[in-house]
Amino acid sequence: MRKTALTIAGSDSSGGAGIQADIKTMMANGVYAMSAITALTAQNTTGVSAIFNATPEFLAQELDSVFTDIFPDAVKIGMVSDRELISVIARKLKEYQARNIVVDPVMVATSGARLISEDAVDTLKQELFPLAAVLTPNIPEAEVLTGMKICTGEDMIEAARQIAQQYQCAVLCKGGHQLNDANDLLYFKDGYRWFEGKRIDNPNTHGTGCTLSSAIAANLAKSYDLPTSVERAKDYISGALSAMLDLGAGSGPMDHGFAITGKYVQ
Numbered sequence: 001m002r003k004t005a006l007t008i009a010g011s012d013s014s015g016g017a018g019i020q021a022d023i024k025t026m027m028a029n030g031v032y033a034m035s036a037i038t039a040l041t042a043q044n045t046t047g048v049s050a051i052f053n054a055t056p057e058f059l060a061q062e063l064d065s066v067f068t069d070i071f072p073d074a075v076k077i078g079m080v081s082d083r084e085l086i087s088v089i090a091r092k093l094k095e096y097q098a099r100n101i102v103v104d105p106v107m108v109a110t111s112g113a114r115l116i117s118e119d120a121v122d123t124l125k126q127e128l129f130p131l132a133a134v135l136t137p138n139i140p141e142a143e144v145l146t147g148m149k150i151c152t153g154e155d156m157i158e159a160a161r162q163i164a165q166q167y168q169c170a171v172l173c174k175g176g177h178q179l180n181d182a183n184d185l186l187y188f189k190d191g192y193r194w195f196e197g198k199r200i201d202n203p204n205t206h207g208t209g210c211t212l213s214s215a216i217a218a219n220l221a222k223s224y225d226l227p228t229s230v231e232r233a234k235d236y237i238s239g240a241l242s243a244m245l246d247l248g249a250g251s252g253p254m255d256h257g258f259a260i261t262g263k264y265v266q
């Protein structure tokens with residue numbers, strides 16, 4: 001039977017990040033994609049000009065509609081800007097005993113716009129992180145979560161270890177913000193493992209975090225274990241960046257069409 005995945009995230013009108021990136025990624029990785037939209041954003045490759053949040057009641061109805069009909073094999077959570085919305089998601093995921101939950105703690109867009117209110121970060125930590133199978137902070141997010149300054153690979157290991165211990169889940173510390181390479185560090189029950197990536201000279205990185213976390217969710221939905229899911233997701237993002245799509249005046253989106261060969265579907 002076809003495996004299914006749900007993204008709970010914000011819509012990006014320019015299609016490079018958020019719900020749109022998630023659905024493209026899940027499709028390319030061979031799972032049936034569904035969505036519960038937390039917010040509409042008016043944004044393009046140069047910035048976010050407006051955010052319109054769903055109401056907590058509406059988000060609850062979206063989640064009820066999905067979970068009572070087509071139960072997702074994995075769930076990815078991206079941008080959720082408001083405390084009440086976070087609480088609704090935590091309540092519904094517990095109610096339906098959702099599995100394979102990937103939480104991307106989206107805080108600031110590549111373009112610099114803040115995507116979560118200051119007071120919602122604590123709610124995210126207290127209510128959603130403990131439900132995650134894996135958390136996927138980038139380096140600035142891992143710095144916010146630990147209070148550490150992360151400059152080296154050793155720092156990435158220590159930050160991921162602290163976050164994993166605190167929230168009792170696996171942590172993938174993403175290295176896209178490093179200068180020389182693009183190595184990601186997974187801290188999980190068996191210890192830690194590096195996923196090495198050659199840095200691709202492409203300024204169009206809008207939506208890389210959304211894409212990586214959705215590809216991990218898609219692979220977990222297909223029953224791959226966590227390290228294999230990360231490895232396949234890393235391969236997918238490297239391919240999407242290498243395709244060198246160049247759209248828009250700012251940091252543009254990636255090319256999901258590169259996967260049309262079906263390499264990632266199984």
Ligand SMILES: Nc1ncnc2c1ncn2[C@@H]1O[C@H](COP(=O)(O)OP(=O)(O)OP(=O)(O)O)[C@@H](O)[C@H]1O
Pocket residue numbers: 017108109110137138139174175176177182183184197198199200201202205206207208209210212234237238241
């Ligand atoms: N220039 C690059 N070359 C190769 N891989 C990259 C590059 N930039 C980012 N990545 C990879 O993309 C994934 C996302 O990492 P990144 O640290 O950019 O996350 P993020 O900051 O959450 O993304 P976003 O741009 O969506 O906010 C990681 O696997 C990272 O290694």
Ligand SMILES: Cc1ncc(COP(=O)(O)O)c(N)n1
Pocket residue numbers: 009010011012017018019041078079106108109110111115205206207208209210
């Ligand atoms: C709706 C939405 N979700 C997430 C991001 C983060 O992605 P990025 O950091 O690449 O801008 C975004 N810009 N918009």
